[in-house]
Amino acid sequence: MPKSRRAKVVSLTKVAKKTKEQKGALIQEVQENIDKWQYCWLFEVGNMRNSHLKIVRKLWKDSARIFFGRGAVMAKALGTTLEAEHKMGIHKIAQQIKGQVGLMFTDSPPEEVTAWFDDFHPPDFARSGNRATQTYILPSGPVMQQHSTPPEPFPHNEEPQLRKLGLHTKMVRGVPTLDAPHTVCEKGKVLTPEQAQLLKLVGVKMIEFRVALRARWTAANGEVVQIEGQSPPEEAGDEEAGADEAEEAISD
Incomplete structure (x- = not known):
């Protein structure tokens, strides 16, 4: 029985090579x-x-x-x-x-x-593997985004992502909130993927x-x-x- 074309595996990561002419x-x-x-x-x-x-x-x-x-x-x-x-x-x-x-x-x-x-x-956002240039602590209370002036609280639908990145938040009047301060990173230490992503979400740029x-x-x-x-x-x-x-x- 001929092999079905539907069973063909196609790699989504394959990149076309540059031709000799290019x-x-x-x-x-x-x-x-x-x-x-x-x-x-x-x-x-x-x-x-x-x-x-x-x-x-x-x-x-x-x-x-x-x-x-x-x-x-x-x-x-x-x-x-x-x-x-x-x-x-x-x-x-x-x-x-x-x-x-x-x-x-x-x-x-x-x-x-x-x-x-x-x-x-x-300035730019750090990646995992970069060293933190400062100790950054999120204070207790609503988790704020620094992308805007003045800072704004995170919307309710982003709480699952914040918790996934290590924050122990709870919802207070529809706003992700911390009961206690949370140290995101310490100066001089290598950033983990979760720390780098959290800094980006919050809006803190640590590199140039x-x-x-x-x-x-x-x-x-x-x-x-x-x-x-x-x-x-x-x-x-x-x-x-x-x-x-x-x-x-x-x-x-």
Whole structure:
């Protein structure tokens, strides 16, 4: 008896691989930008959020070109050896493409670029694996959301979720309420998934999104300068930290 097509198992996690043509197009695009701009910056992103990186791209769209992701393809475009490099000296940048790093091509003066990224560090919600930057305690009484000003109490239908995350709440006049203060997290300790989710629900941001500039290549002389003095972005310690971020190369 022929096998039923209805019995076929389809994986919902399967991601289509990039074709050879797509990779070739990305390599060509990166190389075109190498030829176009005066500087190529290598940057590293910690606590990765696509939303913040999109803001960076939007604010620099008229004066820069940014690529992020597909490190092996970007490195190949630059050339990882002296013999294969697309432009003089740029293989020194390609050899450093590891982890959550990207490339930014621009004509803006180096001082302007470094000053801008020093000032860009928007707050964000911590993930499990990050360390708490403060001890946060929910006081007794109605559980309040900090997303609005002034804070508002949680609606009644969210009490099951709050209890699931470790709060011993009860309903008082339709509002989830604590009889005693609850310590959500302690400063310096690694956050659990439940703690991170609870902080997000309450509206408490404990980390900053930062872009750390690692190196700069100058087209005029092929010189590569390593950038010192910037704090490395903190990474979440759990394996799921970056699971929800796009794996594709991002370019503006």
